[in-house]
Amino acid sequence: DDHPMKRTAYKHYAALRKLVEWKDGMLVMNPARIGQHFYASRHEENAKQNRSSFLNYMYKITLAQEERARLVEAQAEALRQEEVLPTINAQERNMERFHFVHPEIENDEAWRIHEAVKRLVVYQKVPEICTYLRELKQKGKVMLPSNAAIMYNELVRLGMPTGEGYSEKHFSNSYTK
Numbered sequence: 001d002d003h004p005m006k007r008t009a010y011k012h013y014a015a016l017r018k019l020v021e022w023k024d025g026m027l028v029m030n031p032a033r034i035g036q037h038f039y040a041s042r043h044e045e046n047a048k049q050n051r052s053s054f055l056n057y058m059y060k061i062t063l064a065q066e067e068r069a070r071l072v073e074a075q076a077e078a079l080r081q082e083e084v085l086p087t088i089n090a091q092e093r094n095m096e097r098f099h100f101v102h103p104e105i106e107n108d109e110a111w112r113i114h115e116a117v118k119r120l121v122v123y124q125k126v127p128e129i130c131t132y133l134r135e136l137k138q139k140g141k142v143m144l145p146s147n148a149a150i151m152y153n154e155l156v157r158l159g160m161p162t163g164e165g166y167s168e169k170h171f172s173n174s175y176t177k
Helices: 004-019 031-040 047-087 107-123 126-138 148-157 168-175
Strands: 020-023 026-029
Touching: 004 020, 004 031, 026 047, 047 107, 107 126, 126 168, 148 168
Parallel strands: none
Antiparallel strands: 020 026
16 A cells, blocks of 8 residues: 555655664764755755755754763762762761761661752752652651751752752742642
8 A cells, every 4th residue: 555645754764864874873864865855855845845844853852862971870870979989988078978868767767868969959940859758758758848948958968059040938838739
């Protein structure tokens, strides 16, 4: 069944495959082929619209791939820190442990929670931080204060930024949900 829509879809897919390449698991534009394709199709109907659509599509793909690469790097860094964590004992740590770890949690587990919260406040936004803290509370690993200002100050001590999107008011709104 050789439907016209199917032919058009195959034609567009074939054109896209000529313009982009896979390198290291990422879609990469081939500038020479893109230039040749756009020059050859400059007189076609909707040529300008097709160029704009393609460039917008590739821009979104590039942003998504960059975000994915950042997440993969953050996860790799977290794994590297978890591998290092057991070798560090409490005397070598120059920082007080996260204050709200449940008192019945063993020392090694308490330090793992501390390191997880510390990584979280550095890499995540306020809503994700609050969600993770609620999950820890439900699991019985932490005891959270009802006063959001106390928790905010503790997270700032652990390295949470205080700039835009991390204000105490914004944190308080997310924390009390």
